[in-house]
Amino acid sequence: MSVHETMNYETKQAIKKALLIQMEEVGFQRVTVKNLALTANINRGTFYIHYQDKFEVMEDLQQELLSGLESYVKKVQPLEAFHTLQNGQLYQPFVVVIHFIKEHATAFRVILGEQGSPDFSKRMKKVFSDNLLEKLSLIQAEVLDPVFRQYFQAFLTSAILGVIQEWLESDDKDFNVEELATIHFRILRFFRHLTSL
Structure with a gap:
């Protein structure tokens, strides 16, 4: 990366950081370019x-977070995850996903x-x-049923995101990555026990 590219990157990062600061203070609707520039010191x-x-800054910031998140989520293999859970261990690719979220916790929150x-x-x-x-769907053919898939998708993604949001908003800032991964797996284990009753 050239000096010019580095400076461009650093300026854009400063603007995105300024957006987060301004959003926390006044909310996105009231963010202005003038205040973004002041906060970013440009x-x-x-x-x-x-x-x-500001809309383009928001889109750039969201895209950066989503691309990073996807690069880790796509390494998660549900079958491996369930086997690891059955052995009472944490599934490392999922732990890495949570590490990424923690690294960018302020932005996600x-x-x-x-x-x-x-x-x-x-x-x-x-x-x-x-x-x-x-x-x-490769593990369970039921996921191929369009109606089931629609509602299962809503349930699964809302559950994952709900636990992550609760963690991000928690007052316990020492709540670590492994603990969150353990909570997800304890919830899965709880549902498995319910179905076996």
Whole structure:
């Protein structure tokens, strides 16, 4: 990466960080380019070199998070995960997904929150469903049934996202990655025990 490319990258990252700060303070609707530039410590002219408006900054930030998330979620193999769970161990590819979310916890928390973007949770759910449902359909033919698939997708993705959001909004900031992975697997184990009763 050249010096110019590095400077461009760093400026864009500063603008995206400024967006998160402003969203926490005033909510996305009230964010202005003027305040983004002030918070990022740049002038408005520099802002417009990189982005047309705050909506483009938001899209860039969301796309960066979703691309990163997908690169890890697609490595999750549900059958391997269930076998690992049965052996009482944590499934490492899922732990890595949670590590990524923790690394970008502020961004995920703010964008998923009331001051953020209502569309983002749908896009996150799509990442999980696109990468997990096809693999699950190879294990269980029932997932191929369109009606079942529709509702199972809603259940699965809402459950995963719901636990992640609860963790991000938790007052216990020391809640670590392994603990969250354990919670997900304890919930799965709980449902498995219910079905065997």
